[in-house]
Amino acid sequence: MKVKNNVIINMYLRMKRIREFETKAMNLFAEGSIPGFVHLYLGEEAVATGVCANLDDKDYITSTHRGHGHIIAKGGSLNEMMAELFGKEAGYCKGKGGSMHIADATKGILGANGIVGAGHNIAVGAGLSAQYQKSGQVCVCFFGDASTNQGTFHEALNLASIWKLPIVFVCENNLYGISMSQTRHQAIKDIADRGVAYNVPGVAVDGNDVFAVYEAADEAIKRARDGQGPTLIECKTYRHRGHFEGDAGAYKPKEEQEFWMQKDPLPRIEKYMIDNKVVTPEELEKLKAQVMGEIDEAIKFANESPYPELASAVQDIYSDIVEEGRVR
Amino acid sequence: MKVKNNVIINMYLRMKRIREFETKAMNLFAEGSIPGFVHLYLGEEAVATGVCANLDDKDYITSTHRGHGHIIAKGGSLNEMMAELFGKEAGYCKGKGGSMHIADATKGILGANGIVGAGHNIAVGAGLSAQYQKSGQVCVCFFGDASTNQGTFHEALNLASIWKLPIVFVCENNLYGISMSQTRHQAIKDIADRGVAYNVPGVAVDGNDVFAVYEAADEAIKRARDGQGPTLIECKTYRHRGHFEGDAGAYKPKEEQEFWMQKDPLPRIEKYMIDNKVVTPEELEKLKAQVMGEIDEAIKFANESPYPELASAVQDIYSDIVEEGRVR
Amino acid sequence: MKTMTYGEAIREGMRMKMQEDPNVYILGEDVGAFGGCFGVTAGLFDEFGPDRVRDTPISEGVIIGCAVGSSATGLRPIAELMFIDFLTVGMDQLVNQAAKMRYMFGGKINVPMVVRLPGGAGVQAAAQHSQSLEAWLTHVPGLKVVFPSTPQDALGLMLSAVEDDNPVMYVEHKALYALKGEVNDIKPIPLGVGDIKREGNDLTIIATGKMVHEALAAAETLAKEGYDVEVLDPRTLFPLDKDLIRQSVEKTHKVLIATEETKRGGYGGEISAIISEEMFDSLDAPIVRIGALDTPIPFSPMLESYVIPNAKDIVHAVKENF
Amino acid sequence: MKTMTYGEAIREGMRMKMQEDPNVYILGEDVGAFGGCFGVTAGLFDEFGPDRVRDTPISEGVIIGCAVGSSATGLRPIAELMFIDFLTVGMDQLVNQAAKMRYMFGGKINVPMVVRLPGGAGVQAAAQHSQSLEAWLTHVPGLKVVFPSTPQDALGLMLSAVEDDNPVMYVEHKALYALKGEVNDIKPIPLGVGDIKREGNDLTIIATGKMVHEALAAAETLAKEGYDVEVLDPRTLFPLDKDLIRQSVEKTHKVLIATEETKRGGYGGEISAIISEEMFDSLDAPIVRIGALDTPIPFSPMLESYVIPNAKDIVHAVKENF
Numbered sequence A, B: 001m002k003v004k005n006n007v008i009i010n011m012y013l014r015m016k017r018i019r020e021f022e023t024k025a026m027n028l029f030a031e032g033s034i035p036g037f038v039h040l041y042l043g044e045e046a047v048a049t050g051v052c053a054n055l056d057d058k059d060y061i062t063s064t065h066r067g068h069g070h071i072i073a074k075g076g077s078l079n080e081m082m083a084e085l086f087g088k089e090a091g092y093c094k095g096k097g098g099s100m101h102i103a104d105a106t107k108g109i110l111g112a113n114g115i116v117g118a119g120h121n122i123a124v125g126a127g128l129s130a131q132y133q134k135s136g137q138v139c140v141c142f143f144g145d146a147s148t149n150q151g152t153f154h155e156a157l158n159l160a161s162i163w164k165l166p167i168v169f170v171c172e173n174n175l176y177g178i179s180m181s182q183t184r185h186q187a188i189k190d191i192a193d194r195g196v197a198y199n200v201p202g203v204a205v206d207g208n209d210v211f212a213v214y215e216a217a218d219e220a221i222k223r224a225r226d227g228q229g230p231t232l233i234e235c236k237t238y239r240h241r242g243h244f245e246g247d248a249g250a251y252k253p254k255e256e257q258e259f260w261m262q263k264d265p266l267p268r269i270e271k272y273m274i275d276n277k278v279v280t281p282e283e284l285e286k287l288k289a290q291v292m293g294e295i296d297e298a299i300k301f302a303n304e305s306p307y308p309e310l311a312s313a314v315q316d317i318y319s320d321i322v323e324e325g326r327v328r
Numbered sequence C, D: 001m002k003t004m005t006y007g008e009a010i011r012e013g014m015r016m017k018m019q020e021d022p023n024v025y026i027l028g029e030d031v032g033a034f035g036g037c038f039g040v041t042a043g044l045f046d047e048f049g050p051d052r053v054r055d056t057p058i059s060e061g062v063i064i065g066c067a068v069g070s071s072a073t074g075l076r077p078i079a080e081l082m083f084i085d086f087l088t089v090g091m092d093q094l095v096n097q098a099a100k101m102r103y104m105f106g107g108k109i110n111v112p113m114v115v116r117l118p119g120g121a122g123v124q125a126a127a128q129h130s131q132s133l134e135a136w137l138t139h140v141p142g143l144k145v146v147f148p149s150t151p152q153d154a155l156g157l158m159l160s161a162v163e164d165d166n167p168v169m170y171v172e173h174k175a176l177y178a179l180k181g182e183v184n185d186i187k188p189i190p191l192g193v194g195d196i197k198r199e200g201n202d203l204t205i206i207a208t209g210k211m212v213h214e215a216l217a218a219a220e221t222l223a224k225e226g227y228d229v230e231v232l233d234p235r236t237l238f239p240l241d242k243d244l245i246r247q248s249v250e251k252t253h254k255v256l257i258a259t260e261e262t263k264r265g266g267y268g269g270e271i272s273a274i275i276s277e278e279m280f281d282s283l284d285a286p287i288v289r290i291g292a293l294d295t296p297i298p299f300s301p302m303l304e305s306y307v308i309p310n311a312k313d314i315v316h317a318v319k320e321n322f
């Protein structure tokens, strides 16, 4: 498949944004600027990027606890994301959600999610909306390998299949659910094989090769838009960090880590762009600098935003009722 | 596979007991002697029987809302069952459970269950017990076709497989979940294929042929006892009645019904026994009379038992606490 | 004026909203041609077709989850759980998703959806098909909870529930489906507005669902013995019409709360706690609660009717306590 | 005498029972070599091996279901849910199975199992990882519910919970894991026995979990202003030590209930209702409840600490109301 240069550059920019955003988030968490739990997408950039490069703003995605990458790949705002991680008023959720609950209705981002497996079901609903309203939209559902053992995976794929919903189920098989390696949490090798149980086509691809992901997603999305129903794509990838910041990842064998660092998607796409003259080395440096600037800007934006007013805590629960606050 | 004559007669007796017990239950429900919901096993007798003929009293089974057949096949007492359906004190559950909640710990019957899919999980626990205690027991988990769309099915098979638990998952595919035909509730033909998702062998058999069921179960049970883990057996069968008594089953096409009545397991085993000289026609009549006597006895037993004392309502919740009653 | 059953009124409410708004659809197990386990959706499949009255597999998680996802993206689903007892299977989608999405996302997504939840005992359906679990739902910020007791309220509350831009839990009592009543108003009953089902001066009985009828029967009996009982039906559990409760308590100074749920940890306790926190000075006597005994619901008919409360229990409690 | 953290005390309780009884085992996500999300099971895998400290896939339904099935067949499981918020995913196995099996089966099967449920807010884990859902569990006949506030209670209640022949919900507060305290008694604390954590004559504060510490802090502040506050920790939510509550209320005549759960529909309401039903004549003032605001738990630190209650709120409420 021939991918156009502007698409490649665009994908590179997104991957690089994810890489740098996450690297900063890692440092800011370590410094204490970001509270709560942070699950980084480092190492998995090619997955969200390769998939989302095929989507429009009006297409939907559902995400997970490890959501930063999906949101950036889908075109979410770095500023509002970073401000949300800081718990600031200008954040995506006015500071109420934090890292695990970022959403952007204007970009079809139906939310990161703290409940493993919840996104599977929400995706079914979004897929139904698109089909019901004949809007031509698709919904991409991102989820981890370990989440495929949750009952929601099963129920969602079954329903999506019988209703032929326009959904692409994208499994990010990073080999682990926290400390549980895939070899211990399920007795199969390829999660793509689970499609058989629902008569849903399943494909496994190298999730660190953004072109392989792009191509598989392209086909599945076309199939979905065409009314042929869902596809299950398994992207084999690896998380560079521990499960969340604070987890040293002692359960990840050293050789395994080394093996996967060889397959790091960022150097790969950079090498590809240079080798194939998509950009010159100078242009590449410029792109990098552009991204660094965006990230710096996001941090500045987040720093400058105030914390939310206490009164806001009792708003936004209902569309019409504001709850009682307390006198302190 | 050569099945011994005494085993065949034993299986016939169980099938016939189920057939007659259910026929009586149907009439007693229509007359108003049995309150609540009653889901009959008529037409599916060969499944429970063919499987349970391979089990000892100490082996476990989990059952469903359609449990009478499983309980009879596993050697449960007709008297205590019938009394329970009547809501009487001498019933299996002292009248507290009713049709959907019959259990018998002395026979390894871990309970009928009103929650579709709940038995899958309980079976995992029982299988773990057997493995943990190295007791050589197996657990058979009975469930319907439609229950295989419940998340519990997925979670249970996955866990049973990775832990190699001594469980046999027996799907009674009677083509419907209430009014939803299998063709509408899942996009696959053979539920046995779902085993692929867990690396669990799946086999589909004629569930109205008690010998086919017996044989498949025999192999799966040996495999389980042998430490090789679970098997999924799909038994294709048909329920003669509506989903519960009161449902006329208008959604079942007439030709389909006729097709399946041709495959009724009771005449089939009777013909087999005569053709193969397992019994003479006179002996067969005697066996039938024996069963009719047992059923009459069960009804008598149920009728004669008193209703439970009101005070019993607040007992048996906890092993140690009796709740407060009320003055009336 | 029209006479309808409670079940018909629920259906009529759904039908009206479906006619009005093409984005309203129904999903659940056997809700299509079969008409639902209790027949409440009967006829809607023929009228609106398979896209708008959708049979689902037995997968309560994805039933509610699909409602959530489709509601967040522009539809207005009405999901039916066959029994409220199956909430336990699909609870996450309600509690951690539907109820919290709006808040977690900073108020930027609405989740307008209705979940129909047939509850209650009295039909020998035993422990797993007879529960009254509405209290759980009231404990979840982000959900609204209604519980109609009459055909009129069933219709009016359904209209409001579907119009509401938030997840509304529509609790039904299965033993009321055949109850007939007059339906005079074909208009929405605002959520949060309770109703005095009987006026009285001596004592306020706050009752929900089927217990409203038990309370009314008890009030008749008690009237003969000189107690003038007021029966207050909150109709909406959240938002709760505290003003109406206050007015009544300030008049009668005595309160009995009658709900069918397991007494321990029930919503009756919440109502009692609100009254003793906010209206203590109006009280002349202990707040008495009548509920089901703290047991699972037994199967055997006499045990079941012993465990669930009735008019006699109310009469008895009134005579004992007030 | 020994000093331990709350987390260590939980672990020590499990360890003692595992040493005593080979049928006691642990299951849950990452409870093995990883030691659990909060490190509570650390070291147990090394001590007892993979058969007795069992890592599971992410499947809360079958985690609890496996506990139920294995407990009904002779084992004594301790299941860990990583967060109490995930109850929503495995609720059926608890509510419709574990809690009801004994009753439905006529008392013929025991279900001795413990479920560990880390709850509570305060660590910026946001709306889906910060809830206090213990009230739901108290509404389910068949379950027992404990909620220790100190290392001593954590140990003693764990010993009793594992010994109990019924399903015991062991609620933990995640912000207490590092709390140190003296553990003098290495013996079971019977379920249903509350504890006076501070004696006083003017007012009873009934507090649970982390709020016990907020209440104690508030009591110190209030002492300086002349209020002599008693702090009562029920320790077990069900069975509830009503006798202890009655003794205290008969002495002080005033009650404040402090729990971290969402106030609406919480167990604080049940305690309040019991008091106003059974001890009304001992009351001199409204029963005041302090709880979390009726919102999902927000992420941003200042919002979160505004939503969840603390010692200052108790002090404020006492001054306002008593």
Ligand SMILES: Cc1ncc(C[n+]2csc(CCOP(=O)(O)OP(=O)(O)O)c2C)c(N)n1
Residues within 6 Å of the ligand: A065, A066, A114, A115, A116, A117, A143, A144, A145, A146, A147, A148, A172, A174, A176, A177, A178, A243, D029, D058, D060, D082, D086, D089
């Ligand atoms: C229902 C539920 N159970 C458990 C958790 C705790 N938890 C959060 S992420 C995670 C691992 C998820 O693994 P996977 O799906 O492979 O995604 P990954 O983290 O590898 O991206 C777990 C167990 C949760 N958040 N929700």
Ligand SMILES: Cc1ncc(C[n+]2csc(CCOP(=O)(O)OP(=O)(O)O)c2C)c(N)n1
Residues within 6 Å of the ligand: B065, B066, B114, B115, B116, B117, B143, B144, B145, B146, B147, B148, B172, B174, B176, B177, B178, B243, C029, C058, C060, C082, C086, C089
């Ligand atoms: C969790 C849950 N959802 C729905 C129901 C209602 N219900 C009872 S039986 C049944 C159909 C079950 O179909 P299947 O599993 O094929 O078993 P069959 O009745 O055909 O034996 C349904 C929907 C239930 N009891 N529990």
Ligand SMILES: [Mg+2]
Residues within 6 Å of the ligand: A144, A145, A146, A172, A173, A174, A175, A176, A177, A178
């Ligand atoms: Mg993973």
Ligand SMILES: [Mg+2]
Residues within 6 Å of the ligand: B144, B145, B146, B172, B173, B174, B175, B176, B177, B178
């Ligand atoms: Mg079936």
